Each structure stands twice: as structure tokens, then as C-alpha cells.
Amino acid sequence: MTHFDLFIIGAGPGGYVAALEAAKLGKTVAVAERREVGGTCLNRGCIPTKALLRAARTYRLATHSQELGIHADGASCDTAAMYRRTREVTDSLRGGIEALFKRGKVELLRGTARVEGPGRVSVDGGEYTADRILIAAGSRPARPPIPGLDLPGVVTSDELLAGRGADARRLVIIGGGVIGVEFAQVFSDLGREITILEALPRILNNMDREISQNLTMILKKRGVSVHTGAAVSRIEADEGGLTCFYTEKEQEAQVFADCVLVCTGRKPETEQLFAPGAEIPTERGFLGVNSDFETGLSGVYAVGDVVLGGIQLAHAAENQAKNAVRAMFGAPPLKDLSLIPACVFTDPEIAAVGVTADEAKSAGREVLVRKSLTSANGKSVVEGAERGFSKLVFDRASGALVGAQLMCPHAAEMIGGLTAAIVGGLTEAQLTRAVFPHPTVSEILSLD
Numbered sequence: 552m553t554h555f556d557l558f559i560i561g562a563g564p565g566g567y568v569a570a571l572e573a574a575k576l577g578k579t580v581a582v583a584e585r586r587e588v589g590g591t592c593l594n595r596g597c598i599p600t601k602a603l604l605r606a607a608r609t610y611r612l613a614t615h616s617q618e619l620g621i622h623a624d625g626a627s628c629d630t631a632a633m634y635r636r637t638r639e640v641t642d643s644l645r646g647g648i649e650a651l652f653k654r655g656k657v658e659l660l661r662g663t664a665r666v667e668g669p670g671r672v673s674v675d676g677g678e679y680t681a682d683r684i685l686i687a688a689g690s691r692p693a694r695p696p697i698p699g700l701d702l703p704g705v706v707t708s709d710e711l712l713a714g715r716g717a718d719a720r721r722l723v724i725i726g727g728g729v730i731g732v733e734f735a736q737v738f739s740d741l742g743r744e745i746t747i748l749e750a751l752p753r754i755l756n757n758m759d760r761e762i763s764q765n766l767t768m769i770l771k772k773r774g775v776s777v778h779t780g781a782a783v784s785r786i787e788a789d790e791g792g793l794t795c796f797y798t799e800k801e802q803e804a805q806v807f808a809d810c811v812l813v814c815t816g817r818k819p820e821t822e823q824l825f826a827p828g829a830e831i832p833t834e835r836g837f838l839g840v841n842s843d844f845e846t847g848l849s850g851v852y853a854v855g856d857v858v859l860g861g862i863q864l865a866h867a868a869e870n871q872a873k874n875a876v877r878a879m880f881g882a883p884p885l886k887d888l889s890l891i892p893a894c895v896f897t898d899p900e901i902a903a904v905g906v907t908a909d910e911a912k913s914a915g916r917e918v919l920v921r922k923s924l925t926s927a928n929g930k931s932v933v934e935g936a937e938r939g940f941s942k943l944v945f946d947r948a949s950g951a952l953v954g955a956q957l958m959c960p961h962a963a964e965m966i967g968g969l970t971a972a973i974v975g976g977l978t979e980a981q982l983t984r985a986v987f988p989h990p991t992v993s994e995i996l997s998l999d
Contacts (some may be wrong), residue, residue, distance in 0.1 A: 917947040
């Protein structure tokens, strides 16, 4: 029976980063993966979505650039070619991860893994032992109990990214979170008829209120129909496609579609992960962990989407993995996990880290907000940015930066520097001394 210092279940962002981190420490490592390496992010999430966003935005710019003096008469969109390009991107990156495994002498086992007990794992019947086990099994799209969700033409994000429903002219999206609004961006840019049905009071409900309001206005301006406080009751099929019934402001309404995309959260992949007698208590399928990411079963750790109360983002899983591996082998944590930036790749981009002014107010904390508009920023105007801004939130007593919310071109690239500023405890006075280059979008962060 083969023995490893660390056995990892799942080769997504948490799993492959943990494997490479442990390999750097000179440990023997195995990773079991039943699907493609790279997990959801690389194969069914972040990367393919961004590839489609790039293609769709290029098409929208080509067909809406008359004010720039550009006339792309006869421009067309080849959806099949878009998806082929997306697969090429994911294939290339997947190959890169497998090459890193070979270089780090990480053993990749293809198959379904199960924890048999402390220090024991099976993969499709083969048995292995390990000093420590890390669960990084990821998640899958959740399917709420809505009648009609099993009808042909109703898809999850996994299925839409595989091409099912990609040619639909009328797309209804149930859920106005990050996944929902990014798909709305993709297919509205391609000229499709898009409707978002969100049960909560606003889209991107967990982000700054002004971000949600601005994005709603921008999407509506581009022809997207956005309904909030809209609870879907059922989906029915007819000869013309699908009818989605929902209640909004206590009134029942309906919308017709060729395809319905369900984006209502994700469910942890923990079912059948543990052999009888080796189960770890879960809450709604999620695993509880301590500060070292160790579960209730000694020597078994968990990171990423399976962790109770965690943030389901690839970079959260990656950095949890780095800290978890270091904890396993006696090294201090490397990353400050209290600050995880979030990005939404709409147009304009959205990014946030730390607390919002509303959150600070609810917590009884006094803050100072410094806000700048992209309408006064030269580079943003040149790029045609709509309704953008930056908000920097400072603790009034200490002057330290405690939060940032951006809605502007390149927001996702800019938020990393602001995250570093918060981690470093930089104050308003210190940030005021910084000089920003002109003309750049980053000038909206200047505090003078």
C-alpha cells in the first residue's frame, strides 16, 4: 500500500496549490481527481467565463463603435468558434498544471476518492495511506426546488459553459449574483434577449448598494430586463420554448425563453466522500474546520468551497491551501485570510475588499468615505466607461484604510494594490502622498 505525507482529494485551485506548496516543502504528495485538473474555476467557471466575456465584448465593440468612427459592417458572431477558443484556453492552462505536478513529483491519480478513515483513502478501489489528508473537492451548481427545473432547456452554468443553450435567442437567468450578471453581460453583448429574475431586493445583493444600483441601470440601458424581488414559482414547456412564472410585488408574471439558466448558488461536493464509520459531521454539506483548516476527524483538513462559512472564490481556496499546508507541517501562516477581494467581470468591472460604509455603520463604526467618479477621469472617458466610481473607506479614529469598492475599467487589476494597502495598515495621510500616472483609471484613487 503506497504511503504519502499528504493526500489531496480534488485538483482544483485549493488542491493543486496545496500539492505544489507541500512539494516545495519536500513532502511526498498525491492528488486524486475524478474530472479535469484545475477544478471548477479552470474548466467550468472563472476562466471559460472570462474567455466568453472577452469574445462577447469584442463583438459589442465592433457593432457599437460608430461614435469612434469605426464601422464594422456585416460583423457576425460564430458561437461555436467562441466556444472552441474557450476550450483551447482551458486545455492550455490545464496542461500547465499537469506539467507543474510532474516537475514537483506530485502523483496524480485519476478517479473518485473516498476517505476510509484517519490516514486512509481509496481511489476507485485502490487503497492509500497518508500522514494527512486534505479535502479540496469543490462544489457544483445548486438546483432549487422549483417545479420544471428538470425540463429540457433548463441549464446550470456548467451546462451553458459546455455549450447547451448557447444559441438561445431568449435567455432567462434565475439569480442575479456574480454568475448571473456575468452571463447576462456575455449574452446581452451578443445581442440576445436577456431577463434576470432575482429573489433578493437587488442584484449583487452582498455588494455595495450603489454598485448594485449602477449595474442595474447599465444592464437595462443595454436591453437587459432586470426584475428584483422576483420569486420564481415554476417553469413550463410549450411549443414555443419555456415559460418562467414568477411573483413580483405580489403580482404573478411570466416571461418566455428558449433557455433558462439557473444561477442560485453552489453546493459542496461532499456527498459519498466518506466511507461508513468515517463520516465527518456536516452542515448543509459543508465541513467545519478550525483555524488550521483541520476538520473534526484528526489529520483530515479541508479548504475551498467545501468549508463551512467560507468564501467560494478560487483565490480564497488557493490561499487557504497555502496556510493549511504550512499549518500541517509546522510553519506559520503565510496569508491574511481576513481580506479576500471580490471581482465581477461585467463592463465596467467591479471589485471590492474590506468593509463598505453601510457595513461599518451597521457595526457602529465611524468611517470616512472618499469617493471619486469616472466621469471626471480622462482615461475612463476615453474608454467610454459608464456610471463608474471608486470609494475608499477609512476608519475615522485611526485614519487606516479599511475598505474599497470600485466600479470602473480595470477595477479587478486595481483592487490587489488596495488589498495590500489595507493589509499594510496604510492611512489616508500615507495614501495621499502617492503619485498616480496620467492618464490612467488609477487616478481616481488619488486623494489630494
